[in-house]
Amino acid sequence: MTVPAFNSVAWFEFGTDQPEKVKEFYGELFDWKYVLNTNLPGVNYHAVLTPGAQQPAGGVWESAGAFPSYAIFYVLVQDVAETARRAEELGAKIVMEPIADAAGITFARLEDAAGNHFGVFSTPAQ
Structure with missing residues (x-):
């Protein structure tokens, strides 16, 4: 497993009030899989597993309408x-x-x- 270098893009995230639509779309398009992440109590968050990856590379945050939809990248x-x-x-x-x-x-x-x-x-x- 390769560890990303500091100051490189190492995570992405979608925030959405339509998480099933997002997961289905990207799952079908790129064969992504999803695993519920429980590290933030009270937050519905699914980690994204991309093909061949040994660990998650991104996530889908279920907003329930609390904020506008977005896509964002994160730098380590x-x-x-x-x-x-x-x-x-x-x-x-x-x-x-x-x-x-x-x-x-x-x-x-x-x-x-x-x-x-x-x-x-x-x-x-x-």
Whole structure:
């Protein structure tokens, strides 16, 4: 298994109030499989397994209409808080402050200087 390098795109996510439609579409198109992720209590989230992958590469967040639909990419970083701080210095806005899930994955969402949304995340030290 290859571990993604820091500062590379290593995760994607869909937020939708139509999760079954999203999962069916991408499942049929790319043969993706889905596994329920329970690391965020109260959040309906399915990890995406792409063909040949040994671990998930993305996710589908079931919004239940709580927010508009979106697709976003996440960059793997060493320190989410420091990356968010540096991004702000470069003109970004923090859309979602850094938080950690039950597995110790920390993530945040940002808006770059041109208004594009993206995310950053880090995994627990091993």
